[in-house]
C-alpha cells in the first residue's frame with residue numbers, strides 16, 4: 001500500500017533521514033520504534049510531504065507522492081495524527097471534527113461524527129467544549145477522531161501514548177486495534193512505548209540515526225535481545241515517568 | 248523604591264519622602280519638556296502669517312498637576328492613602344463645580360475659566376477624570392486597606408472587574424445587537440444628530456466597516472496585515488478615476504472598485520504566502536507604502552500629490568442631492584416634493600455607509616460557517632495541522648487577502664465620493680495602524696468589539712476635538728489602558744460556528 005525507498009530528508013544542512021526503506025501492506029498495523037531524535041517523526045512527516053523528501057521514492061497505491069503538496073496527499077486517503085496532537089485549541093470539539101472532514105464527502109459527515117463518537121464517547125459529551133480546554137487524553141482522542149473524519153485508508157500516528165496515564169495508554173492502544181480491524185484502516189504507528197507498540201503491531205521497524213536498523217514481526221522484535229536491551233528495559237523504566245503524566 | 252521592596256500597605260513602613268519628592272520632581276521636569284512643546288506655544292493663523300501665542304499658565308498647570316499626581320502615586324504605593332484621598336477629594340470638590348460653572352454662560356463662567364488650571368475645556372475635564380480616579384483608588388485603599396492597596400500596586404486595578412464587565416457585555420451583546428442596530432438606523436433622526444455629529448458618525452461607521460474588513464484577514468485568517476490602507480486607496484482611486492475620466496456613477500463603479508482592490512489583495516498575497524508574523528507585517532507595511540508612493544508619483548494618472556478633485560456625489564437611484572437640478576431633470580427633494588435641506592445628503596451618506604458596513608458584517612458572519620471561512624480559522628490556529636487535513640494554504644490565504652481587500656475597496660469608494668477629493672495624503676501608514684488598532688483592541692475576531700473600539704478610538708477623539716494636541720496623547724493612553732486591562736481585546740471571545748441541538752441535528 002505504501003512503499004518508501006531510499007528516502008532522505010534534510011532540515012537545512014542537517015540530514016534527518018539517511019535512505020529509509022519502509023513497506024506497509026494493506027490492513028496491517030506497522031510500528032516504528034526508536035530512540036528520541038532517531039527520525040521517526042520526520043519519516044511520518046515526510047510521507048505527508050512536509051518536509052519534502054530530498055531524494056527517494058514514496059509510492060502510495062501505485063502513485064509517487066514524494067513531490068505532491070501536503071494537502072493533496074491528504075486527499076489521497078492518508079491522515080496523520082501529528083506529534084503533540086495539534087488540535088485547534090480555540091475551536092470546539094465538533095468544529096475540530098468538521099475540519100477533519102475537509103476532504104471527505106459532505107454526505108457522510110453525520111454518519112462519521114456518529115462513528116467517532118461511538119469510538120470515543122467522551123467526545124460526545126465534550127462536543128461544545130473548546131479543544132484547548134480538554135485534558136491530555138481527551139485531546140489525543142480528539143486528534144485521532146479528527147484524523148478519522150477524512151475516512152483515511154492509511155492512518156499515521158505519532159506517539160499517541162505520549163504523556164498519558166498508564167490506564168489510558170492501554171485504552172488508546174486497544175482503540176487503535178479496533179480502528180484497524182473494524183474500519184479497515186491500515187496503521188503506521190510511531191511509538192516510544194515499545195512494549196505496547198510491538199505487542200499490538202503485526203510488523204515493526206527499529207530506527208536509529210535516521211536509518212532503519214531492524215525489521216520483523218512484532219513478536220520477533222519483542223524477543224530480540226538487542227531490542228530488549230535498547231528499548232524495552234529502558235522503556236520499562238519509563239513507565240515511572242508516565243505515571244506522572246496527565247489523564 | 249520598587250514594588251518588590253515596598254512594605255505591605257496595611258503596615259506603613261519607612262516612607263522615603265525625599266525619594267518620593269525626587270520622583271515627583273522628575274515627572275514634573277519631563278512634563279515641563281513635553282508641555283513646552285505641546286501646549287506652551289500655540290501657532291495661530293493670523294491675517295498675513297503665523298503668530299506664536301505663549302501660554303505659560305497652561306505649562307505651569309501641567310507641571311504642577313504632574314508633580315502632585317506623581318507624589319500622590321508614591322504615597323499610594325507606600326501604603327499611605329489617607330493624605331492622597333484627602334487632597335484629591337478636595338481637588339475634585341473644587342474642580343467639578345468650577346468646571347460646571349465655566350460651561351454655562353455669563354460673568355461667573357469667565358471667572359471660573361480663569362480659576363481653572365487649563366484654558367481648554369476638555370483638558371480640564373481630563374484632569375478632573377484623573378483626579379477622580381486617583382481619589383477613588385486612594386479612598387478604596389484607605390477604606391479597605393491591604394487588598395485594594397495590593398491591587399493598586401499590581402498595576403492592573405480591577406482586572407477581574409474588567410473581566411466580569413466584558414463577559415456581561417458579551418452576554419448583553421447578544422440581546423443588544425437588535426437594539427444597537429435600531430439605534431444606528433434611527434440615529435440621524437435623534438434630536439442631537441446635527442451636521443457635525445452625523446459627520447462623526449459617518450467617519451466612525453467607515454472605520455467600523457474597515458475594521459470588519461480587516462478582521463477577516465487578521466482576526467479570522469490570522470494574517471497580520473499592516474498595509475490595509477493600500478486597498479482602501481485602490482478602491483478610492485478606482486472610483487475617482489472612473490467617475491472623473493469616464494463619467495460613471497458611484498453605484499456602477501462600486502463593484503469595479505471592489506474587484507480592483509481584491510486583485511491588489513491577491514497580488515500582495517502571492518509574495519507573502521510563506522511569511523508569518525513579524526515578517527508578514529513588515530512586507531505588508533512595505534506594500535502599503537509602495538501603493539502610496541505609486542499614487543504620489545504616477546502623475547499622468549493619479550495627478551500625484553495634487554490628488555483628484557471634483558469626484559461626483561452618489562445619487563439616490565439617479566436623483567442627485569442638489570438645490571436646483573438642471574433643466575428637465577429632478578433632484579431628490581423635487582421628486583419627493585420636499586423642501587431642500589442640505590442635511591439630506593449627509594443622512595443619505597450615513598445610510599449608504601451603514602448599509603455597506605452591515606453587509607460586510609453579514610458576509611463575515613456567514614462565511615465563517617462555510618468551508619473557506621472555517622479553513623481560515625484552522626489556518627490561523629495551526630497551519631501545519633491544517634495542511635495535513637487537506638486544506639490548501641495558498642488558496643485559503645489568497646481568498647482572505649482578496650476578500651478583506653475588497654471590502655476596503657468598497658469603503659475607499661465611499662470615502663472618495665463623500666470627500667469629493669482624494670490625495671495620497673489620506674492613505675498614510677497611520678491609517679493602517681488605526682484600523683489594526685481597532686481590530687486588535689476590539690478583540691481579534693469579535694464583531695461587536697470592533698464597533699466598540701471604533702467608537703472609542705475614532706468617535707471620542709473627534710468629539711473631543713478641542714483637546715487639540717492632547718488628542719493623540721489620549722488616543723495613545725486609551726490604547727495603553729485597554730492593553731493593560733484587556734490584553735486580548737475588549738471583547739476577546741470566539742463564538743462557535745456550529746452547535747448540536749438535540750440528537751441527529753448535526754449540521755455542516
Ligand SMILES: Nc1ncnc2c1ncn2[C@@H]1O[C@H](COP(=O)(O)OP(=O)(O)O)[C@@H](O)[C@H]1O
Pocket residue numbers: 011014016034035036037038039040041042043
Ligand atoms: N524542524 C526541525 N528543524 C531542524 N531539525 C529538526 C527539526 N525537526 C527535527 N529535527 C531534527 O531531526 C532529527 C530527527 O528528529 P525527529 O524526527 O523529531 O525524531 P524522533 O521523532 O524520532 O524523536 C533530530 O536530530 C532533530 O533534532
Ligand SMILES: [Mg+2]
Pocket residue numbers: 040041042083
Ligand atoms: Mg518524534
